[in-house]
Amino acid sequence: MKKITWLLPLVVTTVLVSAQKKSDRKTLTNLQQHISYLSSDKLEGRLTGAPGEKLAAEYIQSQMQQIGLVPKGTDGFLQTFSVKEGREPAANCSFELNHRPLTAGTQYIPLPFTATKAAKGEVLPQANEPDNIWLINVAELDSTKFTSRRELYKRETAEAAKAGATGVIFFNGTESLPEINSWLETNETAASIPAVWVSKEISKILDDENANSFLIQLNVALKPVKRTGTNVIGYVDNKAARTVIIGAHYDHLGYGEDNNGLTKGKVLYHGANDNASGIAALLELARQIKASKLKNTNFLFVAFSGNEQSLSGSKYLTANSPIDLSQANYMLNLDMIGRLNTTHGLQIAGMGTSPSWTKLLENTNKETKVVYEASGVGNSDHTSFYRKQIPVLFFFTGMEDYHQPEDSADKINYEGTLTVMKVVFELIEKTDTIEKLAFTATPEPTTAAIK
Structure with missing residues (x-):
């Protein structure tokens, strides 16, 4: 009898450890499956609005169905939103x-008030002549009298047209390609001449003091998009009074069409860490939570698109939420969690958005280096919920291969991703039986520090 009493805890412990290892192995297999598919060539980088994004949405929807989640979109699990409505070349x-x-x-962009017509000529540097195309060096313009750079360009175009220019090319502008492209989303009254902005690469050519002349031929044509x-x-749905929101974005850069990749030319951006890793963890957390004994909280799982387009997906959701956001306890954002290592460890931002976070996370996985940040604002989707005065946490594991085509599935630390999942699940367990977390505002960073 003594032997049985003495051995029973050992047997139970062995069974529990074995079951835990089996569960972990299953989760690791699922993580690899999700990330490998979402970052595969077939999905073509999951650019928002592109066919690859639709394939990714279908995959995520099918996984949510298998898990047994309740659809909360406007069309089953899906909630569509407008990312961009304007014009493009x-x-x-x-x-x-x-x-x-x-x-x-990439090398030139028509300005939103351009005329859609052709112009050509042999243009002399530093000599803007009537009946010819003008080159305007933006670095020499006084922008202090204008509320925006766009207004400055518009004024200069109108004055050039009035002076007899047949077209205008602006060079040495400091704006980024995405910023100039975004101007085409605005409606502007067309000028009488074509007007274009050129990149730094082309600006260097036009700014060459030793150039004798430039042969230029323009044909500006735009289409609605x-x-x-x-x-x-x-x-x-546990019929609870409060809801925890767990989110991750699944869109990425496609072939770099929006010019926010860090490699020149048309290349495929796989986006394994950014952010197939977060989506994989979200699906596996949903699977675990659905099968768990956590019944005092409802859970909303959101796979966002439009993250790479100024967080447009999460902004739309918070403005058109399928739940009452006043009942939201907090939001957890999983973005780029697949590169855990001993150098930078796990970074958790948003610690200042609730006085409860420090106590809840004080015993976080002691074998993992954890770096905390207070701000609830950053370049990821938790920011949209912070703006609604909801406590947030942002889980992140570093910038390796950020916006590079080398961000592939073979570089993911799957064990590390599982570790991040365990930190998140343990936190959710701790909050299942406590009162709704209080929200506190955090100082606004001068620049978005993460992502």
């Missing part, structure tokens, strides 16, 4: 500089 839009064709969207993104939303 048409197929026949062209710009030749010394007989060299330039690429619209509308891009639609899709959030995927599932729910665990």
